[in-house]
Amino acid sequence: MTDAAPRLFRYHIEPAAAPFLVGVGLLVVALLLPGGLRLAATLAAAGPLVFAALQALRRGRMVRLGADGLHLHGSLSGRRRTVRYDAIRGITATRQGGLGVLYHERSDPGPPSGADQPPSLDRLRAEANPAFPPRQRLIVTAPLDNVEGLLDELRRCCPALGGVSPRALDRLVRRRQWRDRLIALMALLGTPLYVMVAARIMVGIL
Numbered sequence: 001m002t003d004a005a006p007r008l009f010r011y012h013i014e015p016a017a018a019p020f021l022v023g024v025g026l027l028v029v030a031l032l033l034p035g036g037l038r039l040a041a042t043l044a045a046a047g048p049l050v051f052a053a054l055q056a057l058r059r060g061r062m063v064r065l066g067a068d069g070l071h072l073h074g075s076l077s078g079r080r081r082t083v084r085y086d087a088i089r090g091i092t093a094t095r096q097g098g099l100g101v102l103y104h105e106r107s108d109p110g111p112p113s114g115a116d117q118p119p120s121l122d123r124l125r126a127e128a129n130p131a132f133p134p135r136q137r138l139i140v141t142a143p144l145d146n147v148e149g150l151l152d153e154l155r156r157c158c159p160a161l162g163g164v165s166p167r168a169l170d171r172l173v174r175r176r177q178w179r180d181r182l183i184a185l186m187a188l189l190g191t192p193l194y195v196m197v198a199a200r201i202m203v204g205i206l
Contacts, residue, residue, distance in 0.1 A: 007065040009150045011075050012097060012143040016055035023048035063099060063141060065153055070101065075142035083139070089163035091154050092170055097143035099150060100173040102164055104134040140176045 026045035030038045057076055064071040069084040083103050090102035144150060155161065 011058040016052040019048035020052035088158040090169040
């Protein structure tokens with residue numbers, strides 16, 4: 001990568017005003033309904049509200065190509081990570097337009113142990129075998145506005161691409177996506193409980 005200005009690839013953001021208003025409207029209706037109908041309306045409100053929240057979280061977050069590596073700003077967690085170009089072994093685009101990156105990360109063996117402290121397992125491995133294989137990591141991002149352009153840039157920047165077959169990488173990405181969807185589903189199913197508690201608090205205040 002040259003010393004030119006870093007290239008920015010922003011996350012794709014869908015219009016969220018209408019889903020937010022629908023969710024708020026359903027939540028207001030839920031406050032006026034009894035028992036089972038209130039739960040049904042709350043469940044219906046959770047989807048649009050979560051969707052609007054996800055779009056809001058993506059604002060200002062992006063993937064950036066810098067001089068020292070690929071900089072990723074998590075669309076949901078906000079976590080910032082930098083992956084060196086020479087550590088990247090495979091790249092792909094997801095069906096939704098996100099980026100999948102497979103890279104190698106060597107673990108830090110940590111500081112030398114003292115006289116009364118046993119050495120860490122990572123340090124023992126590093127001392128016994130300096131060529132100990134690095135850990136394999138996978139990152140799958142949310143949809144980006146121009147993922148194909150990002151892939152073209154990465155193919156020019158990453159000297160070690162080709163360490164994994166495209167088919168194997170696609171399988172890893174799909175497996176990660178299914179795991180993330182299951183986690184998201186569990187969180188979504190738990191959202192109505194939080195909304196109902198918040199609604200009761202609001203009713204008590206008002």
